[in-house]
Amino acid sequence: MIQELSYVGIASPRAEEWRSYGTDFLGAMLTEDGPDGAVRLAVDDINYRIAIHPGTEDEFRYAGWGLANETDLRAYVDQLTEQGIDVQWGDARLCRERQVAELAWFCDPWGLRHELTWGKAALPLSFRPGRAMKGRFVTGGQGLGHVVFEVPDIEAANKFYSSLLGFRLSDRIIGDSFHVRFYHINGRHHSLALSQNPGHIGFNHMMLEYEEMDDLGTAIDLQAAHGVETMQTLGRHTNDLMTSTYVASPSGLQIELGHGGLVVDDLSWVARTFHKPSYWGHKRPTGRTSRPGILKALD
Numbered sequence: 001m002i003q004e005l006s007y008v009g010i011a012s013p014r015a016e017e018w019r020s021y022g023t024d025f026l027g028a029m030l031t032e033d034g035p036d037g038a039v040r041l042a043v044d045d046i047n048y049r050i051a052i053h054p055g056t057e058d059e060f061r062y063a064g065w066g067l068a069n070e071t072d073l074r075a076y077v078d079q080l081t082e083q084g085i086d087v088q089w090g091d092a093r094l095c096r097e098r099q100v101a102e103l104a105w106f107c108d109p110w111g112l113r114h115e116l117t118w119g120k121a122a123l124p125l126s127f128r129p130g131r132a133m134k135g136r137f138v139t140g141g142q143g144l145g146h147v148v149f150e151v152p153d154i155e156a157a158n159k160f161y162s163s164l165l166g167f168r169l170s171d172r173i174i175g176d177s178f179h180v181r182f183y184h185i186n187g188r189h190h191s192l193a194l195s196q197n198p199g200h201i202g203f204n205h206m207m208l209e210y211e212e213m214d215d216l217g218t219a220i221d222l223q224a225a226h227g228v229e230t231m232q233t234l235g236r237h238t239n240d241l242m243t244s245t246y247v248a249s250p251s252g253l254q255i256e257l258g259h260g261g262l263v264v265d266d267l268s269w270v271a272r273t274f275h276k277p278s279y280w281g282h283k284r285p286t287g288r289t290s291r292p293g294i295l296k297a298l299d
């Protein structure tokens, strides 16, 4: 089974801007560039978890999911293959680039690439935040954070991610104009969410969680100096209880910066349905100019 969201890769013509955005604003640490010049950021002692590859357009490239060990990875790949998913093993060059022991990958029915890995390289005591921070990012057993994809058909996507891949439903938020499903794979309330957007596929946002509220507050203070647009104001979610704000990045991708997310116990968890996403806040400022996610229209 998948145990964690391990890493994320996008491509962007503005990849270079992440060197300052990722460190001076987010508080991540710049690590060694990828072989193609990708800007790579660490948020803990794992060598890197966020890669922004140079590219001609903003693009989602891959999400990397961590499994416990080689036995689990092989068993999981066999299971997906038996279910008819076309899973390919990555070669030594790709494993070196991603800094993992082994890697297999497949695409979901709409073309989103997922990589299954174990043994990601880590260097203890290596993480130093890119700007003054009181605490660290919440990672460890909860992985990098969460990713939210927009999918054309929520029922079909639920079947693929839940029944085939094994993501466990935490809850749903359903309104007149939205249907979002949230899934856990460890204690983090959700590592993955899927939001219905007919005719589209894309990467809506990635969430990073600060241990300390003060580090979230500092990010909000730093927005003006770094010209970072607010996509959703500070608010608190009904389902994972995260206090968070959504901000633009240099690459069309929204980043949710959060604090205080709920930790779930899978053995006793019962999925709920909510009809609003937030207790308060999370308002979308009028006149936003940044795009809310990296979206592609399907033919």
Ligand SMILES: [Fe+2]
Binding pocket: 146, 148, 205, 207, 256
């Ligand atoms: Fe989120």
